[in-house]
Amino acid sequence: MPYVVKRPERDIWEQSYIPETVRGMGVTLRHFFRNVIGRRDTVTILYPEVQRPYPPRFRGLHRLTQRDDGSPRCTACMCCQTACPAECIHIVAGSYPDGHPLAFVEKYPAEFWIDELRCVFCGLCVEACPCDAIRMDTGLHARPVEARPHLMYERNLLLSITDAKGDVLTANPRKK
Amino acid sequence: MTTFFVVATAAKLVLFLVGIITCGALMVWVERRMSAMIQDRIGPVRANAGPFRLWGLVHIAADGLKMMIKEDFIPRRADKLLHALAPMLAIFPVLVTFAVVPFGPTIDFGHLGSVNHLGPLFEGRWATTLQVAQVDVGLLFVLAIAGTGVVGAVIAGAASDNRYSLLGSLRAASQLVSYEVTLGLSLVGCVLVFGTLRLEDMVLWQHHHTWGVVVQPLGFVLFLAAAIAESKRTPFDLPEGESEIVAGYFVEYSGMKFAAFYLGELMEIGVLACFLAVFFFGGWDVPFLRADGIHLSLPMLGAKFWAMPHWSVVLLQLGAFGLKVCGLIFLQMAIRWTLPRMRYDQLMELGWKAILPLSLANVAVTAVVLHALR
């Protein structure tokens, strides 16, 4: 049901400014004294010293997961590159030579670049990965860097980043 | 004019100048910290002295340094001379009005240790009042000098070649001139009661009788409102009007020139707090404290007396003055962080249609009551 919102009367209480000012100062000074004496209600944090824990779902910088033997889980299927709305992923596929222990998977990312400056952290790449090879569960955000190339993340760097718990592996049960 | 007089005045002058400029800088910190505390924030804490954070106090130095090394930008088509002159004109009246503030009782260096029974005022060879300049028409001097504050703002706005500045200076001119009237009129009641224009005598009157706020409560409220309007702070910060006209008359200022405006505004709060204390809160007066000690006379307890040496009385009274000024500064700042901003026409209406008639009425009532009492 619609109802009409209240509009206060304008009698001497309001019109004389002072009572409402005093009431307002009651609110502000309550905060002031609560913050100065004892209980601190501050919501801001001293950022680099105090770090707000990111929730588990936080979409941070990317990482590439590894197989048990340390090889990249990624097979350069380009799904993430396809799904990325910011076009920040660039992959060049390579194939394992015959006789290589991983020759049965045939394909691996010879190059894997993520331009974290272009990235919009939407997480579509993680969703698009059919191998659980790319993840954003690192709990890291894109920090300021001194030069643009520093945020062009390359394959080996991405492989070396761990998740928030320090793990480099994945939940993908496929051993192959 | 004795050598002592010259030395004492010079010392007071230096002390006072250093004091108020430090005070102005300190107020920047107070303002930031206090707003942070009110708004559930932390406030500035990033400038550290080595490992010590000192509650962000180092920021004052950092700010000063930043202001000094910042580019002094002058718009291409601005009037360079006036543009440079304006900040000086803006800060000048603030510094000068400080000169007449009686921030303590008369002190006699010859009798620092003695307990005086004779009276409040020393007339000895080594005595001096704790006031830079004793002016017979102190109050008029204050009003006159404060009145020139508008010049800086107007020139700044006009010289900047910026329409926002222009609007700001126009607002400043009309606002300051309007509230100038009230500022004076709200004090006429006090003048009538105290019977003097000398600020030190006003304090003495309150010392002997009772505080101005008791005899002139309406005058206090009106003066407070007019004073905040004079110092151009929320809710009367229209000349700056951050969200409307960006920064008003000093939008085109940077570096130390900007600092002059900014510090001037903050020191003005200090000055106004001093005057509020002098006019309405007994200046350096401490209740029950006389020149010879504490005279406690409460109806149920009877009269009691503790003798005190001169130096401790002076120190207590100086401390009391400082405390009052701090409290009043706090009050002004609390108001600033509580209220929204008024609109230009509402401000004018408030000035001319409410505060001015009320202060006139205050004068009339005071006069009638005084006449009746005589």
Added chain:
Amino acid sequence: MPKLTIDGREIEVEAGVTLIEAARRMGIKTPHFCWHPELSVAANCRMCLVEIEKNPKLQPACQIPAAEGMVVHTENPRVREARRAIMEYLLLNHPVDCPICDQSGECKLQDYYMLYDLKSSRLASEEDKVRKRKHVPFGPHVVYDAERCVMCTRCVRFCAEYVKDPMLCEVHRGDHSEIDVSPDRTLEHGYSLMTAHICPVGALTSRDFRFQCRVWFLKAAETICPGCATGCSACLDHNRGRAFRLRPRVNNAVNRCWLCDDGVLSYRFHNDHRLCSPSLGRGNPQPASWEDALSEAAAALGKTPKAERAAVLSAERTCEENWALIVFAREALGIERFFLAARPDGTADQRLRSADKNPNRAGVRLMLGAEPEPMTALLEAATAGRIRAVIALGAEASAAGVEPSTGLLRLGTVVSIAERTGTLPDAAHVRLPCGSWAQSAGTFVNAKGMAQEFGRAMPLGDGLLDVHEILARLARRLDLSFPYKTAAEVRTAVAGRLPEAGAAGGAP
């Protein structure tokens, strides 16, 4: 002429036409793996099963000829359920290979799964799948993955029926059956890449194209294969300025729906050894601006007496480009001697491959209205000092028995207009880069004398110019007249000199 009803609509087809073909004519796409219009019917994939009324069982549409009064349903629940079941069977042992399979994106298993199945796997564990051989090299161009194979035998039939070399066969039985090459043979008969092309799934893949680019990134453009004088219709797949492969395009007058290995790989003419900017200097070319290069070319050509100038036409380039050069040479430079640069001949067979590896030798002849002189004549003339300056089109110039470059080096001035390095540009003083065949539009006249027009498959890259544009700018620098400003004007001029347009290719 039997008349039948398919999905409620009547159609009349000639006798012997199968249901799948009849339905295709009505715009109904019947899913299939093993059926191919150019190959014999195997009917082993069972994907094209349709319901024919009064017939108790579903029938393969690819095998059943249309008959009078037949009532066929291609999309009813029974048919769909059959297709779903087929898909489930086909995927039962299929490896989880989409991420590494080159076919994904153009894989029929993927298409039909989305259309007809969409159900979860009922297999308990991935470990239960039958394991077979993976990435078995069948030949220099083709690898085989037995796990992905659906045993449609298209490749087997292709080798046996088109190439007439039945080297592929099925081995083992049931779940374990797979394709294999006959012992001691490898899959190299000049058409081996067609087996990968017709493979509906990712079992046979091209070693050349493997992992180069995902197919869904590719953009296709219609073109003519530049590999030989046959002039097969083809589609060029490219992405971001790079060509990746040629696929055959249906053209029943020339190549039906096939392409030879050399043809498929001739996309490399676009990628390899490209000249990207004008350059000056013989032996040690230095990049130059178009301004400088054109001025240099104009000065060098201009200072040579008319009689000592000559032009080299190219059998690699289109009729339009050759015509523009002929007009420029005759009218602007007063040249009367025209020579022909061409790639050397290669092997030929009875199917698609011509010995002449140039796509437009016949076209050049038509444009010139006479037989151009061979390169050997130019070399002789150059040695004798009768010709000092040459403006040459195209990159490659072979001459029987003579090393062309040594002869060309005797020429005082060689201005080369080419898209890549080769005999002529290497010997040139000024190299003016033009677009590759894929970046140009024009006409090739094939060995049969069919003129085939094709459009620009890829945009002209930065720093390149069309041939007619280069010639027009040269003419302006020489203060000579050149009649054509746009490609369309050249085209109109050429059109009258061409034979009737050949039967244009249909959709791929």
Added chain:
Amino acid sequence: MEEYREEELTLPAEPMLLHMGPSHPAMHGTVRCVVKLDGETVVGSDVQIGYLHRGFEKECEWGTWTQVFPYTDRLNYASPLLNNIGYALAVEKLLGLQVPARCQYIRVILGELARICDHSVCSAAMAMELGAFTVFLYLVKAREWIFDILEEVTGARVTHAFCRIGGLRWDLPENFADRVRSVLPKSLEAIHECEQLLLRNRIFMDRTMGVGTITPERALAWGWTGPCLRSTGVAYDVRKAHPYLVYEDLDFDIPVGSQGDNYDRFVCRLEEIRQSARIVMQALDKLPDGPIAVPDDTGILLPQKLETYTTIERTIQHFKIIMEGIQVPPGEVYSYSEAANGELGFYLVSNGSGKPWKCRVRPPCFANVQALSELTRGRLLPDIIPTFGSINMIGGECDR
């Protein structure tokens, strides 16, 4: 005595042209207001939008249906989830798809939380521009707590990209209901403090009451919707008028204003925050169990991850959706929902490929901003500020 006309007695003065914005403290959302001033009276104003135009509609045509979600986050960046939901509803309407009940409830809960954020930040900005900086920070603080919850749910504070066609990215985290139940009252308390500071304060009343007044007729004529329209007394709310999701099953009221001035708009927003909180609490109580997305067999959503990793069937489905996008049948649809600023409409055309052929947005504040010129004409320069604030122009949405 000669008679003088008024004009001859006053000095001739030209109106002053003042460019407010695009970089001006109050012109947030990047807009320019070219104001013609006579003294401080606004003779005319020309509101120029488009500074945040980034071709949203064209961008959508480039990407697949799913890739549009990150773009919708950037429409009304104060309440991205509502845009997410609006777009998802539009595509689902085109697909003829009904999402499961749990998904609908979660969408309602998250949407209303986003609405609270949006109204908070709008009111906060308006208060700040009136000089009440403390109110701004209190309200932003209230929003901050809700952001914490949203971050926990979606993985990002602002750019959530959380909805999916036919479902959601994730289910709610485990302690979600408890978190909301504990945080919402805290936020409401902060909002209550702001009301104490402002609503009966004469300065605030003077600045907002009777300023920026618009009649219901004019508001409707301008195409106003949302809280701005409701402040004039027209009780039009898409959630009530054309219920979608599960709003029909939830009990809430529509606060309307009476004068259509800045004060009413401000108070309506604060009241709507209360109503939204009510909706959230109810929806939390009623939240059913079940799937959060349509089943995999519809081929709309990316299939379950574990199945994708291990079975070819779901891998194929996954690839087809990634490669080609969701196959939306050809057709067109106009779908609208109640976003924070009013009716957010998506007009989508599909040609059967995996990408939107056309995606047109009807942003609520585009219609609202149009009236700004009319609302401020004849008023004072400072009146532009609260009026602009109460209309709540969001550049991302208005300029697209």
